[in-house]
Amino acid sequence: MKNKIVEIISKELNIPADDLLSAGSFRTDLNIDSLDIFQVTLIIQKEYGISINETYDTVDELVKLVDSNEK
Incomplete structure (x- = not known):
């Protein structure tokens, strides 16, 4: 699941997956920014x-x- 979520965020925000995995905070x-997080949230939902x-x-x-939330 984590890889799929990273893939979605990476594609949507044009950020390399390695950067997402090594970052502490978005x-x-x-x-x-909060608009990007909102956008990602909608896609994940x-x-x-x-x-x-x-x-x-x-x-x-x-x-x-x-x-x-899946359970």
Whole structure:
């Protein structure tokens, strides 16, 4: 699942997957703004058929949210 999420973010925001995986924070390390995060959230929700109402700032946090909402 993590690889798929990284692939989606990488494609949508044109950021290399390695940068996403090595970054600590979307906002601080990658300068991704809230609109970009919103855009990614919409795509992830559609892809996985879930609703994400919590905030996240890292790939790992997003993966945990998707995982917990799928169950």
